[in-house]
Amino acid sequence: MVIYTQEKLHPSCDENGPSGVIGKKGKMHPTDAILVEKCVNGEKDAFAEIVHRYQHRIYFMAVTRMRDRYEAEDLAQETFIQAYRKLASYDPRRSFRNWLFTICTNLGKNRLRSRARRREVHKPNPEIKPAMHQSPAHCRIDLMTALYKIPEKLRVPLFLKHVEGFSYNEISGMMNIGTSAAKMRVKRGRDQLAEHLSEQKATHILNRKPSGTFEP
Amino acid sequence: MKQQDDKIRDNLLHHALDGANAESEAATGLTGPDAARYSRYRECLTYLETHQETAPADFTSRVMAALPEKPHLSWADRLKSFWPEGRFWPIPGIAGALAMALLLAGLTLFQPSKKNGLIPVVLDLYAPSANRVQLVGTFSGWMPEDYPLKGPDAVGYWVININLPPGRHEYAFLVNGSRLVPDDDGEALRQDGFGGRNSLIVLKDIEGEFDQLPPFTVSEYADISHSLPQKARTILDSLFQNNPSKSMSKHVFLKLREGLLKKAQPDALKSTVHDRHAAFKKARGLLAGTGHASEITSYPVLLDATAFALESGFDPLSVKKVLIAGKGKTTEQIAAVIELGETLNYLEFEDETLLLIMKDCLSKNLDPQQIERVTEHVKEKLQKGHDRKTILSKIWV
Numbered sequence: 001m002v003i004y005t006q007e008k009l010h011p012s013c014d015e016n017g018p019s020g021v022i023g024k025k026g027k028m029h030p031t032d033a034i035l036v037e038k039c040v041n042g043e044k045d046a047f048a049e050i051v052h053r054y055q056h057r058i059y060f061m062a063v064t065r066m067r068d069r070y071e072a073e074d075l076a077q078e079t080f081i082q083a084y085r086k087l088a089s090y091d092p093r094r095s096f097r098n099w100l101f102t103i104c105t106n107l108g109k110n111r112l113r114s115r116a117r118r119r120e121v122h123k124p125n126p127e128i129k130p131a132m133h134q135s136p137a138h139c140r141i142d143l144m145t146a147l148y149k150i151p152e153k154l155r156v157p158l159f160l161k162h163v164e165g166f167s168y169n170e171i172s173g174m175m176n177i178g179t180s181a182a183k184m185r186v187k188r189g190r191d192q193l194a195e196h197l198s199e200q201k202a203t204h205i206l207n208r209k210p211s212g213t214f215e216p
Numbered sequence: 217m218k219q220q221d222d223k224i225r226d227n228l229l230h231h232a233l234d235g236a237n238a239e240s241e242a243a244t245g246l247t248g249p250d251a252a253r254y255s256r257y258r259e260c261l262t263y264l265e266t267h268q269e270t271a272p273a274d275f276t277s278r279v280m281a282a283l284p285e286k287p288h289l290s291w292a293d294r295l296k297s298f299w300p301e302g303r304f305w306p307i308p309g310i311a312g313a314l315a316m317a318l319l320l321a322g323l324t325l326f327q328p329s330k331k332n333g334l335i336p337v338v339l340d341l342y343a344p345s346a347n348r349v350q351l352v353g354t355f356s357g358w359m360p361e362d363y364p365l366k367g368p369d370a371v372g373y374w375v376i377n378i379n380l381p382p383g384r385h386e387y388a389f390l391v392n393g394s395r396l397v398p399d400d401d402g403e404a405l406r407q408d409g410f411g412g413r414n415s416l417i418v419l420k421d422i423e424g425e426f427d428q429l430p431p432f433t434v435s436e437y438a439d440i441s442h443s444l445p446q447k448a449r450t451i452l453d454s455l456f457q458n459n460p461s462k463s464m465s466k467h468v469f470l471k472l473r474e475g476l477l478k479k480a481q482p483d484a485l486k487s488t489v490h491d492r493h494a495a496f497k498k499a500r501g502l503l504a505g506t507g508h509a510s511e512i513t514s515y516p517v518l519l520d521a522t523a524f525a526l527e528s529g530f531d532p533l534s535v536k537k538v539l540i541a542g543k544g545k546t547t548e549q550i551a552a553v554i555e556l557g558e559t560l561n562y563l564e565f566e567d568e569t570l571l572l573i574m575k576d577c578l579s580k581n582l583d584p585q586q587i588e589r590v591t592e593h594v595k596e597k598l599q600k601g602h603d604r605k606t607i608l609s610k611i612w613v
Contacts, residue, residue, distance in 0.1 A: 047283065051276045059271035076271060080279045143263045151342055151372055153401075162264050173600045181400060187230045194260045 032096035039087055047087075051080050054097075057164070058104055064159045065108040067148050079104040101164060102174045105156065146196035150189055157182055158189030225250055233257055334379035335419045339399060341365065341389045344372025351376055352396075353387025353414075358473040360390050384520065386414040386474075396478060406528070406562065409471070409488035410480040418555070420588075437464070448472055451486050455493050465496045467520065495527035502532065506539040511547045518551040525558040531567045538574050545578055552584035553577050556591045563598060569608055576612065 030038075030049070038046035058079050062072035082103050083090075090099055147155060157175065160166045166174070171182040232246060232254055246254050272278075343349055351363035367374030374389075386406065388396045398405055399415040408414045437456060441449050452472060456464055471492045475485040499522035503512050511518050525535060538557065542550035553574045560570050573594075577587050590611070597607045 044280075044283065048276055048280050051279050055271040055275050055279075056269060059275070060267075060269035063269050073272065073275075076275070077279050077282065081282055081284075084283050143267050147264070151344075153342055158264070162261050163267075169601060176599060177400070183230075190230065190233060190257060190261065193264065194257050197260045197263065198256070 033092045036087060036090060036092065036096060039084070047080075047084055050083075054080075054100060058100065060163065061101065061104050061159060062108070063144070064147060064155055064163075065104075065152065075104070075108055078107055082107060097164075098166070098170055098174065101160065101166070105160075105174050108156070142200065143197075146193060146200060149196045150192045154185045154189035154192065157185040158193065161186045229254055229257070233261065334381055336377065336379050337417070337419070338375065338377050339365075339387075340373050340375045340401075341391075341397065341399065342373055343389075343391055343397075344368050346374065346391045348392055349374040350390040350393070351378070351387060352390050352477060353385055354467075354470050354474075355380055355385050355387070357470060358477045360393070360477065365389070380417075380419055382419045383517075384416070384418050384524070386416050388412075388414050390477075404559065404562070408474065408478070409491065409527075410475055410478050410484055412478065414474075420584075440469070444472070445476070447482055448476055448485070451489055455490070464493065465519075465523070467523070468493045468496065492523075492527055496523040498526050498532060499523035499535075502536055502539060506536060507543060508539060508547075508550075515547040515551070518547050518554070521551045521554040521558070525554050525561070528558055528561060530558060530561050534567050534571045534574075537571060538578070541575050541578050545581070548584045549578065549582070549587070552587040556587055559591050560594060563595070565604055569604065573608065573611065580612075 030046075032050065032053075035046045035050050039050070055076070059072065059076045062075040062079070063069060066072040066075055079100065083100055086103075090096070150158065157171050160171045160174065161168070168179050168182045168186070171177075171186075172179040175182065177185075228246065229250055339351060341349055346368065349365040349367065350360045351365060352358050352360050356362040363376060363378060365374035365376040369375070386408070388398050391397055396412065398413045403418070404416045405413045406416045437452075441452060444452070452464075452469065455468065468489060472485070472489050475488060480488070496519070499519055500512055502522060503509060503519060508518065522535060522539075526532060534557070535554065538553060539550065542553065556577065557570050557574050560573065561567075565573075573590070577590060582590070594607055594611070598604075
């Protein structure tokens with residue numbers, strides 16, 4: 001069971017003004033921009049706060065992208081390390097979240113490319129079982145299995161749009177594709193997700209005992 | 217008609233899904249089966265939107281442990297920290313020399329994947345329901361048989377690994393032997409002159425061992441023209457005979473082949489092939505008129521770049537100015553600048569703006585790789601939504 005953290009409620013923590021956001025307990029949450037500035041000035045601990053703030057979301061993105069949890073963890077780690085390395089080149093006028101996810105998108109692309117060279121791409125690792133970290137209400141539908149059936153090209157824009165709530169313009173910038181291509185990919189992604197989830201639902205109904213109530 | 221209607225309804229549905237997450241069917245204005253489909257989609261998307269993944273418990277501490285000491289280290293700093301102090305200073309020098317020697321030995325003994333200067337390229341297309349996908353392009357003379365893609369794999373991708381010579385290649389995928397699809401993920405797209413688009417890939421010839429396509433001679437042309445259908449032959453014949461030098465760029469012939477593959481209308485075929493021929497003729501004229509006559513044969517890349525720029529609608533006067541400004545620069549530099557101009561022209565930069573950037577590249581004496589980086593920089597900025605004026609004002613910062 002996962003608890004939604006503050007940042008999930010405030011998907012754009014960095015756009016909440018310069019001074020910071022006051023959380024539920026009245027504690028000040030510094031904005032991303034302030035944390036980044038601290039890091040650049042040598043306060044390494046400030047980066048821990050950034051990692052803490054984004055770890056689950058970047059990890060979700062990485063899992064979506066890589067299909068394999070070990071590789072996903074690796075990609076998520078590399079994203080933060082790369083971000084830290086390049087922190088000096090981050091333009092504070094841009095959204096930090098957008099910047100971070102762009103790094104993750106690009107790193108993922110490189111990984112898939114190098115995997116393609118090894119001719120293993122698109123083959124999920126059979127030894128790794130899909131996600132078990134789902135909330136009870138959803139455990140009968142295996143979202144990740146359905147998601148993995150969608151080609152990576154469509155899966156990533158679908159994730160960026162519906163999980164992270166980026167606009168098509170932002171997605172097109174992050175993925176280096178046109179806005180209309182981004183729209184088209186999200187659209188096709190939705191079609192396929194609906195199709196794969198309905199398939200699952202159908203097989204579940206067939207396999208269920210008649211007495212139970214089915215709540216997908 | 218019905219198909220069109222379905223498409224509109226589909227768009228409305230997806231438009232509604234684009235909106236706020238919690239919008240009810242009633243609020244979307246969709247009715248009947250569309251409303252049902254909307255709620256089905258909405259339900260599926262809710263799974264995705266509310267799904268959670270948790271990074272491992274010690275994720276943050278592991279990332280922190282793996283971080284480098286400082287966010288950004290310049291190369292100078294890194295070297296400084298690497299270089300030992302006191303009397304051990306020759307050690308890195310010797311180590312470096314040894315590494316260099318090993319590297320050189322390795323390079324000469326094992327030629328890596330680059331075979332005879334050919335550059336390996338992987339192209340793929342997502343087409344799960346296709347029966348056959350072939351790669352067609354200038355490198356195969358737009359003939360479909362040479363490069364079949366393998367696929368589809370489990371997900372629906374068709375893939376091909378090929379080795380291409382350096383140079384400028386236009387290509388597209390031929391799906392099921394009839395439909396031509398450009399590569400959405402390719403480097404760039406260009407209008408093909410027949411109402412469609414081709415993907416463009418430019419592979420750099422770093423070692424300079426490749427000649428670009430040499431022009432046809434009369435006898436070579438006679439050999440090849442037999443293979444052409446009558447109507448196509450008449451198009452080329454007229455061009456060939458009007459050309460006093462009795463030679464013609466192979467690119468003109470390739471355009472004809474492309475048009476034949478794309479089943480272009482006879483008029484369109486003729487005018488597009490003529491356009492390309494005219495572009496090459498004009499390019500030759502411009503080069504000869506600006507003191508670059510000797511490079512026409514010694515470095516055909518420049519001729520090709522100039523001709524393609526003209527063909528894509530680049531102002532000939534600007535090209536001429538650039539060629540004049542390029543006096544004293546290397547041919548590679550001028551060709552790179554003209555390629556830059558063609559790309560920016562395609563990205564709808566105005567002629568004057570373009571000319572300024574191109575002349576700046578030359579006056580700053582940038583080498584071809586740097587010029588290429590300028591192109592990449594501008595493309596990246598455009599994609600991020602910067603407008604052309606700001607890009608121009610900040611380009612040299």
